[in-house]
Amino acid sequence: MNARGxxxxxxxxxxxxxxxxxxxxxxxxxxxxxxxxxxxxxxxxYNFFWTTFILVITPPMIIWALGMLFxxxxxxxxFIYLYIFILWLSFTILLKIMSKNESPEKKSEKIDESLxxxxxxxxxxxxxxxxxxxxxxxxxxxFFEFILTVFxxxxxxxxxxxxxxxxxxFLLYAWILSxxxxxxxxxxxxQKYKVNAIILISFLITxxxxxxxxxxxxxxxxxxx
Amino acid sequence: xxxxxxxxxxxxxxxxxxxxPDETIKKINEQKHDLLESLxxxxxxxxxxxxxxxxxxxxxxxxxxxxxxTFILEQLTSGTLFGFSMSRYDFVFVFLSAFIFIIKxxxxxxxxxxxxxxxxxxxxxxxxxxxxxxxxIYPYAWIIFIFSMISLLFKLILPFVFHYIFFIxxxxxxxxxxxxxxxxxxxxxxxESVSSYMVYGSYYLTLFVIxxxxxxxxxxxxxxxxF
Numbered sequence: 001m002n003a004r005g006x007x008x009x010x011x012x013x014x015x016x017x018x019x020x021x022x023x024x025x026x027x028x029x030x031x032x033x034x035x036x037x038x039x040x041x042x043x044x045x046y047n048f049f050w051t052t053f054i055l056v057i058t059p060p061m062i063i064w065a066l067g068m069l070f071x072x073x074x075x076x077x078x079f080i081y082l083y084i085f086i087l088w089l090s091f092t093i094l095l096k097i098m099s100k101n102e103s104p105e106k107k108s109e110k111i112d113e114s115l116x117x118x119x120x121x122x123x124x125x126x127x128x129x130x131x132x133x134x135x136x137x138x139x140x141x142x143f144f145e146f147i148l149t150v151f152x153x154x155x156x157x158x159x160x161x162x163x164x165x166x167x168x169x170f171l172l173y174a175w176i177l178s179x180x181x182x183x184x185x186x187x188x189x190x191q192k193y194k195v196n197a198i199i200l201i202s203f204l205i206t207x208x209x210x211x212x213x214x215x216x217x218x219x220x221x222x223x224x225x
Numbered sequence: 226x227x228x229x230x231x232x233x234x235x236x237x238x239x240x241x242x243x244x245x246p247d248e249t250i251k252k253i254n255e256q257k258h259d260l261l262e263s264l265x266x267x268x269x270x271x272x273x274x275x276x277x278x279x280x281x282x283x284x285x286x287x288x289x290x291x292x293x294x295t296f297i298l299e300q301l302t303s304g305t306l307f308g309f310s311m312s313r314y315d316f317v318f319v320f321l322s323a324f325i326f327i328i329k330x331x332x333x334x335x336x337x338x339x340x341x342x343x344x345x346x347x348x349x350x351x352x353x354x355x356x357x358x359x360x361x362i363y364p365y366a367w368i369i370f371i372f373s374m375i376s377l378l379f380k381l382i383l384p385f386v387f388h389y390i391f392f393i394x395x396x397x398x399x400x401x402x403x404x405x406x407x408x409x410x411x412x413x414x415x416x417e418s419v420s421s422y423m424v425y426g427s428y429y430l431t432l433f434v435i436x437x438x439x440x441x442x443x444x445x446x447x448x449x450x451x452f
Contacts, residue, residue, distance in 0.1 A: 017420075167436075167437060167440075170432075170436055170437075171430075171433060173429070174430055174432075174433055175426070177425060177429055178421075178422050178425035178426035178429060179422065181404075181408075181421060181425045182425065185420075185421050189247070193405050193408075196405050197401060200404075204397065204400060204401065
């Protein structure tokens with residue numbers, strides 16, 4: 001039986017990056033993709049909201065808070081799309097540059113093969129891989145963070161939940177980046193490092209946008225409260 | 226004659242590893258290296274890096290001084306532990322302690338990376354890791370030196386924000402360029418292939434540990450961690 005794209009145990013999600021890559025190529029459906037974004041965004045929105053505003057929210061504000069929570073989910077879902085879009089856009093631009101620079105005298109066979117590999121698998125396939133390399137860790141991480149946030153909030157220990165949210169996200173970034181960078185390991189070396197640089201720069205651009213927007217957004221909302 | 230050729234080759238590699246990494250890494254992998262050479266690379270880089278920071282001065286000098294001198298690992302491994310306090314205006318002392326701090330950072334980076342690689346089940350040699358890290362991270366010092374000279378210009382045009390440009394540049398080097406150079410070392414080495422998932426994972430986890438320790442007594446940084 002072909003075991004490609006099927007997870008035998010939950011541990012494999014962390015230890016076997018090939019499984020996630022195969023899964024993204026073989027089990028793609030737009031409904032599943034959208035569903036993951038909505039669920040992951042909702043979990044992220046919940047964690048973000050309660051660990052960011054919990055220290056300033058008073059009980060009468062709960063209805064207003066719920067409204068803000070849904071607004072937060074909407075905005076954060078847009079951020080997820082933004083990251084995938086920036087990644088896709090940068091990758092497309094890189095491909096265009098690479099195919100323009102192809103001069104028949106200079107190019108080696110290896111580069112040819114690599115370009116062919118990228119073209120053959122086509123852009124949509126790459127975007128499937130990149131987006132799942134981002135979404136699967138994002139969903140799993142936010143699910144566990146959600147459980148921990150609910151647990152610590154119910155114990156009246158919001159500071160622990162805030163601490164986990166503040167520092168835990170760096171673990172998530174490390175996982176997402178190493179997985180996405182690993183997904184390019186089949187490409188020829190000369191192209192691989194360019195693609196990897198594009199992935200990292202796209203990530204930094206998105207993080208920069210999110211950082212600036214949330215910095216001013218949270219400051220504004222906190223002042224309102 | 227032989228030694229002068231060797232030192233010329235060493236300097237060439239030191240500069241070219243940033244510009245033409247693949248070619249230089251192949252050359253480096255062909256030669257035999259020892260820890261003394263790595264220590265020289267780190268010391269040379271520390272000197273170049275600090276020279277840039279001392280020349281620019283101003284906010285870059287102050288932020289650098291505040292961040293490194295209050296870093297928990299620096300406090301635990303320096304005279305601060307025994308009550309020695311140093312003014313930021315004792316330039317010679319600051320230079321010397323920052324110089325030693327950079328050498329310590331090399332040891333810390335290598336040991337953390339080595340530990341994570343071992344945890345992930347990769348067979349790794351601590352000596353090789355130290356040599357690889359000295360060639361991966363520290364040659365970027367001369368790029369940072371050029372960056373500080375550019376910051377000197379920004380200091381005149383944008384005096385309130387020029388240090389952001391410098392430190393963001395430093396961050397981009399650590400997040401984007403260094404892991405890719407590190408991966409090039411593994412791809413070009415003769416040993417059996419190491420999964421890039423483990424290499425990138427270990428590197429970013431090392432950065433995670435550093436951020437975790439860094440934010441311990443830096444309230445201004447923890448505000449950034451907020452997001």
